[in-house]
Amino acid sequence: MSHRVLFLCTGNSARSIIAEYLLNLRGKGRFEAFSAGSNPTGVVNPLALWVLDARYGIDARGARSKSWVDFKDDSFDFIITVCDNAREACPVWLGHPIVAHWSSPDPAACHGTEEQKKWAFVQVAAQIAGRIDLLCGLPDASISEPNLQRIGDQAPAVIPDTAAS
Numbered sequence: 001m002s003h004r005v006l007f008l009c010t011g012n013s014a015r016s017i018i019a020e021y022l023l024n025l026r027g028k029g030r031f032e033a034f035s036a037g038s039n040p041t042g043v044v045n046p047l048a049l050w051v052l053d054a055r056y057g058i059d060a061r062g063a064r065s066k067s068w069v070d071f072k073d074d075s076f077d078f079i080i081t082v083c084d085n086a087r088e089a090c091p092v093w094l095g096h097p098i099v100a101h102w103s104s105p106d107p108a109a110c111h112g113t114e115e116q117k118k119w120a121f122v123q124v125a126a127q128i129a130g131r132i133d134l135l136c137g138l139p140d141a142s143i144s145e146p147n148l149q150r151i152g153d154q155a156p157a158v159i160p161d162t163a164a165s
Contacts, residue, residue: 012037
C-alpha cells in the first residue's frame with residue numbers, strides 16, 4: 001500500500017510540482033505524490049521543468065498547474081505545504097491526514113539573469129530533494145506529524161555555485 005501525499009503551494013507552478021515529481025521518482029511504490037495550488041497559475045514554470053530534467057533526469061512535460069479544489073474529495077495520508085501562503089490557507093481535508101509545512105523560497109520570484117534564475121531553481125530543488133530523501137528514509141512506523149515537521153525544519157542544502165566561478 002502506498003502513502004498518498006499532496007504538496008500544496010499558492011501557484012502550483014514550481015515548488016509543489018518539483019516536490020511531486022521528485023517524490024514520485026524517489027518514493028516509487030511507497031509514495032504516490034500529487035500537487036496543487038490555492039490560486040494556481042494555470043502554467044508550470046519552464047524552469048521547474050528544466051531543473052527536474054537537467055538535475056534529476058525527470059521528464060515532467062506532462063505536469064500541469066491544478067487547484068486544490070480538484071482534490072477536495074480525495075483522501076490523502078499526508079498534506080505538505082511548501083509555501084507560507086498555502087500553509088495559512090490550507091483547508092481541512094477528508095480523513096484528517098497528517099499535515100506538515102516545508103517552507104521553501106519561491107524560485108519564480110528570483111529576478112536577474114537567466115543563469116541567476118536557474119540557480120534559484122537549482123537551490124530550491126536541492127532543498128526539496130533533500131527533504132524528499134529524508135521522508136523516503138523514514139520507516140513507515142516513524143512517519144508522524146512531528147517527524148514530517150522536523151524534515152521541513154531542516155536547513156536548506158547549499159550547493160557550491162560553480163556557475164559563478
